[in-house]
Amino acid sequence: MSMNRIQFQPGMSLFEQVERYGTEEQCEAAVQQARWPDGFCCPCCGATAHCVLRTKGRKTFQCNLCHHQTSLIAGTVFEGTKLPLTVWFMAIYLISEAKTGHSALALKRELGVSYPTAWLLHHKLMQAMVEREAGYQLCGTVQVDDAYLGGELTGGTPGRGSENKVPFIGALSLDAQGHPLRAKFSQLSGFTRKAIAEWAGACLSPQSTVVSDGLACFAGVTDVGCAHQPTVVGDRKPKDLPMFHSVNTVLGNLKTSLSGAYHAFGYSKYAQHYLGAIAYRFNRRFDLHALPQRLLVAAVRCDPCTARQIRLAETRC
Numbered sequence: 001m002s003m004n005r006i007q008f009q010p011g012m013s014l015f016e017q018v019e020r021y022g023t024e025e026q027c028e029a030a031v032q033q034a035r036w037p038d039g040f041c042c043p044c045c046g047a048t049a050h051c052v053l054r055t056k057g058r059k060t061f062q063c064n065l066c067h068h069q070t071s072l073i074a075g076t077v078f079e080g081t082k083l084p085l086t087v088w089f090m091a092i093y094l095i096s097e098a099k100t101g102h103s104a105l106a107l108k109r110e111l112g113v114s115y116p117t118a119w120l121l122h123h124k125l126m127q128a129m130v131e132r133e134a135g136y137q138l139c140g141t142v143q144v145d146d147a148y149l150g151g152e153l154t155g156g157t158p159g160r161g162s163e164n165k166v167p168f169i170g171a172l173s174l175d176a177q178g179h180p181l182r183a184k185f186s187q188l189s190g191f192t193r194k195a196i197a198e199w200a201g202a203c204l205s206p207q208s209t210v211v212s213d214g215l216a217c218f219a220g221v222t223d224v225g226c227a228h229q230p231t232v233v234g235d236r237k238p239k240d241l242p243m244f245h246s247v248n249t250v251l252g253n254l255k256t257s258l259s260g261a262y263h264a265f266g267y268s269k270y271a272q273h274y275l276g277a278i279a280y281r282f283n284r285r286f287d288l289h290a291l292p293q294r295l296l297v298a299a300v301r302c303d304p305c306t307a308r309q310i311r312l313a314e315t316r317c
């Protein structure tokens with residue numbers, strides 16, 4: 001059996017994780033390094049001279065010039081947390097290393113926290129991944145396909161009209177040899193030309209060439225300057241056509257991951273979080289060892305989000 005270079009690459013071992021981030025001091029030092037790689041800089045006046053205090057047990061930096069105090073975790077995804085950073089770091093590790101996604105229920109058991117705590121921590125880290133992904137556009141040749149998340153509610157409308165089905169678009173940029181580079185999975189209001197044009201404006205470089213099946217709404221990509229190559233598939237399924245092989249494989253893996261790791265979640269409300277998290281991990285699949293560190297950087301750069309904001313489920317592309 002040939003070795004798959006992505007599947008068989010070494011990740012970070014649990015021993016290494018505990019050795020590097022097993023104490024609160026180690027985690028504080030890692031957050032500080034991720035936030036201020038060139039050393040602390042006062043957010044008010046830009047001065048670098050400072051002293052370190054402890055406020056309510058948290059490391060706090062006081063500017064020597066203007067005396068402004070900055071908590072180590074204020075302004076990051078960790079803001080306001082009562083959990084030790086070691087718990088957050090273990091969650092970052094577990095989520096990063098889980099190939100097929102990690103559920104809040106699994107985190108609850110592994111971290112020894114309550115389910116609501118695990119749920120919130122999981123969603124906050126997914127928010128960090130979604131925000132990081134939103135900064136990237138796909139370019140070059142991009143395969144796209146329409147897809148749905150979720151099943152039918154008991155007694156509800158079957159098929160595509162089901163109330164619990166969430167439409168989303170799967171998009172994959174390819175290299176010159178046709179190998180997948182980056183993916184984006186985006187919840188849509190529906191498969192309309194307008195929704196596709198808005199999606200393409202935010203998620204694709206205008207120089208992209210979009211390869212799709214004959215679904216009429218995909219022509220919306222030309223409204224924002226992308227080229228479009230539709231293929232009318234007729235009676236054949238897109239998965240049987242070589243030009244759609246990559247995007248269909250990736251979408252198949254996505255659905256397997258979601259159904260395996262998360263038996264049920266509010267598809268209509270939180271779809272973008274789960275889709276964004278899968279894209280985040282897919283797009284960093286060549287360097288699993290660095291993934292926890294990269295998620296830490298995403299977490300310190302992510303604006304704080306409260307449980308209420310997450311429940312309102314503000315979704316971004």
Ligand SMILES: [Zn+2]
Nearest residue numbers: 042045063066
């Ligand atoms: Zn200052």
